[in-house]
């Protein structure tokens with residue numbers, strides 16, 4: 001079988017690897033219909049890959065866990081009306097798989113959805129995508145997973161796969177040099193700083209009147225740089241600054257959502273499940289060792305945190321045979337800020353999976369409020385608007401059901417040289433408008449600082 005030709009502008013791809021892939025795929029019996037994936041170990045690529053310059057890049061990195069998923073092309077994409085239908089869509093997949101080298105690397109579907117309600121960004125309410133080619137690397141061991149969803153002859157499928165492999169290998173081979181930092185211009189802000197503080201006051205009034213216990217208000221700003229943002233550069237920047245976070249990129253229609261999320265909505269490994277309660281925030285200052293102590297002992301932040309721990313525990317309790325809820329929060333330190341953090345874990349009841357848990361958990365009071373229904377009504381009244389999947393969820397699930405979804409936080413929606421960045425803060429009875437504004441500025445800075453070098 002011929003190896004697909006190079007694009008004229010491309011650097012030479014590792015031809016030996018492509019030729020080897022071509023030989024191996026040729027012997028493969030590709031079914032004509034249904035979703036089919038084949039895993040091939042590629043020791044030639046072993047190492048920890050970084051996101052390459054691919055158009056519409058989908059990727060997921062957990063640098064701290066040595067996990068990298070890098071996708072190229074699409075085998076199957078299902079647009080769903082919301083998170084409720086994602087599970088249905090996934091269960092409906094008739095997914096055959098061949099593990100050619102016995103490496104155990106299962107094929108993966110990416111999934112994501114927004115917060116709920118109108119999303120002016122143009123991203124669909126929910127999306128499931130199986131990449132045509134996935135580079136799946138765990139602790140430096142890499143596999144290539146080819147997928148196809150029928151509708152072509154086996155020869156056409158093999159050609160498409162090799163084309164995709166050529167594109168991915170070429171992109172992985174291209175240098176992604178760092179950019180000298182630039183100044184960003186704030187173009188637009190919603191709501192204005194003044195209006196945000198007013199909303200915080202209106203929210204504390206609603207809390208005093210007993211309408212809700214907590215509500216999360218957010219801000220969105222648009223910035224411009226003198227050059228186009230590079231999603232792969234931003235992801236690398238974030239991965240080196242925040243290796244404990246989930247770093248992901250979701251390319252869609254020429255724009256790319258990029259995030260460094262500290263908040264695990266849910267992760268499943270077999271029947272083990274884990275979710276993070278993350279709420280209560282303060283600036284972190286290495287020069288002030290008492291600051292963390294203040295966060296741990298501060299009544300307002302502990303109250304805000306406890307509400308989230310209670311809610312997540314009760315949502316997971318219904319789905320689990322056993323649940324471990326630490327009695328004391330820990331500190332999660334992320335550059336310039338830190339959070340109160342309680343990892344909650346358990347054993348799922350048989351027949352329950354990642355997507356059911358994600359559905360039961362989203363949106364947690366860390367990003368919405370409590371009680372949820374009243375908080376949603378109050379958010380509408382206060383004019384809260386969220387876009388670009390901010391405070392929705394994004395992640396991956398493999399064919400066996402293992403995977404993870406993170407809350408979409410500390411994120412930017414890149415569009416050429418513009419980026420929309422959002423951040424919010426949990427409002428409780430004792431909240432102060434100025435302090436909450438400062439908290440959102442700090443959270444925005446996580447992304448703005450990285451954007452300057454992207």
Ligand SMILES: C=C(O[C@@H]1C=C(C(=O)O)C=C[C@H]1O)C(=O)O
Nearest residue numbers: 278279280281366423424425426
């Ligand atoms: C809403 C955001 O963050 C959430 C709110 C937090 C808080 O209010 O303390 C902390 C972490 C996140 O759960 C955000 O980063 O935009």
